[in-house]
Amino acid sequence: MRKTLWMIAIICLLVISAAPQPTEAVDDARFKPLRRFSQVLDLVEHNYVKDISRKELVDDAVKGMLEQLDPHSxxxxxxxxxxxxxxxxGxxxxxxxxxxxxxxxxxxxxxxxxxxxxxxxxxxxxxxxxxxxxxxxxxxxxxxxxxxxxxxxxxxxxxxxxxxxxxxxxxxxxxxxxxIKSVKNQELEKGYLYLRLTRFSENTTSEMLKALNNYKKSNELKGIVLDLRNNPGGLLTQAASVADAFIDKGILVYIEGRDKNSRKDFMAEGNAGFADVPIVTLINAGSASASEIVAGALKDHNRALLVGERTFGKGSVQTIIPMADGSGIKLTTALYYTPSGRSIQAEGIDPDIIYPFIPPSKDEKDDRFIVREQDLSRHLENNGDKKSDKDSKQDDKALKMLERDNQIRLSLQLVKQLPRLKEIK
The missing domain is CATH 2.30.42.10 (PDZ domain)
Incomplete structure (x- = not known):
């Protein structure tokens, strides 16, 4: 009987030792797909109708793997x-x-x-x-x-x-x-500046601050029309630093990957030079990624009135990772969130005032009759300094811009009224 029990114990030990351990099972699960890939690679390499190098096959396989993840990887x-x-x-x-x-x-x-x-x-x-x-x-x-x-x-x-x-x-x-000149500016009326950001490249923030400070040297800056329409985005860091120029404290944007501990907050540095200037921001379906970060930050901090149409809705962050052979991968590593904690991925940002752009007709002229002080009989002449030719050309450019763009026209009127609206609140 005792001998029989020993035999059973030995058989059990042999069975246990032969069974795969947990770590071995995990390794097998990890490497089994790679073995299958290697088999397919070998089959294609030796049997496909055309001769294709192994490098080309592997490159194409990597392309397929990444592009099945999402549109941006x-x-x-x-x-x-x-x-x-x-x-x-740039x-x-x-x-x-x-x-x-x-x-x-x-x-x-x-x-x-x-x-x-x-x-x-x-x-x-x-x-x-x-x-x-x-x-x-x-x-x-x-x-x-x-x-x-x-x-x-x-x-x-x-x-x-x-x-x-x-x-x-x-x-x-x-x-x-x-x-690409990422920043353009134009005085619309005395004290009111049109500021257009075309994309977010390495020098966008410095170019924008230069334009604002140059204008402020000789003018009182009463309001800004910030145009982010058809701005496809660019660098996340530049979006945060642009928003930082108008927001004096708090979070501007944060990003978070699949690991919750990977969250990274971008905070206002507390030295915003234009935190008190009224802003109206123009957005549309072509406003994407970094421009949505700026729009979302301004909206959540109640720093700007958003006018136009819903934005594109690209709320993901891509990381460019260089490879040893000079190639690289662009991989979606996180989603970004507005200060209120909202992801705009596939949703976009809605304007405060929905106001579609109406292109001017090529065949029709604007026949609206507008009366100004200068049109009245016996009006008082302006005896101040005459404007230079340069100033006149700038005025003409602003007038044409306002005539041809209904969204800019509305934005100028709104930004002039913002201080009064805040007093009512």
Missing amino acids: TFLSADDFKEMQEATS AFSGIGIEISLEKGRLTVISPIEDTPAYKAGLQSGDLILEIDGTPTQSITLMEAVSKIRGKRGTDVILTILHKDDNKPVKVTITRDSIK
Whole structure:
């Protein structure tokens, strides 16, 4: 009997020792898919009808893996990685357009102002169906960027379906050197400054502060019309520092990945030089990413009145990770949240006042009869200093801007009334 019990114990020990341990099971679960990938790689390498290098196969596999995650994660070849660095520095060659893959369709996020794409009439929400006759149905984002970009002076033919049309059109666009001036400004009326941010590149904040301080040297700054329309975004750090110029304390934006402990807060530094200046901010469907961060911060801190249309809704953060061979990956690593804790991913930011842009008619002139003091008989003459030719040209530019843009017209009227509205509250 005792001998039988010993035999049973030995058999049990053998069974237990032969069973896979927990760590072995985990390792097997991790490496089993890699073994399957290696098998498929070997099969393709030896049996596919065309000869394809192992590097090309692996690169394509990495592309597929990343681009199945979301529209913004992608593989960057060495050339792509270099172009990405050039684009964020503020100069590159192409047509000047921000694109994305939305539900498998190549979509225009926004054309960059004063670029060939902008002048060709491309708009936020347009679909790019073909690039030089090649369908974009199964194209990757970086392949599309590579095909659209090219040497200055060369043409690219895009087949475009505008978002409100049923019939696509072919548009020939000549590539150019895209030197992006990210900040533009124009006095609308004495004391009221129009400030346009076209994107968020490395020098956006310094350019903006320079424009504001230069104006403030010789003028009382009574209000700002901040234009973020068709601003496709850019650098997160620049968005936070732009918001910091107008908000004196509190959180500006925070990002959080899948690990809750990875949260990072971007706080106002407490030295905002323009925290008391009334602001009206213009937004539309082409306002994306970093421009939504600024709009969200200004709205949550009650620092600006938002006018226009709902923004694009890109609330994710991409990290550019360089690889040893000169390539890189752009990987979505976090979502960003407005100061109130709201994610705008796929939702966008709603304006306080919904007011769509109405383009001026090409055939009709503005025949509205406007009476000013100077039109009245026996009006008093202004005996002050005469304006220089330069000042007159600036006035003319402002008048044309106001005549052609109904959203700027409304924003100017609103920013003038903001101090009075705050007193009523």
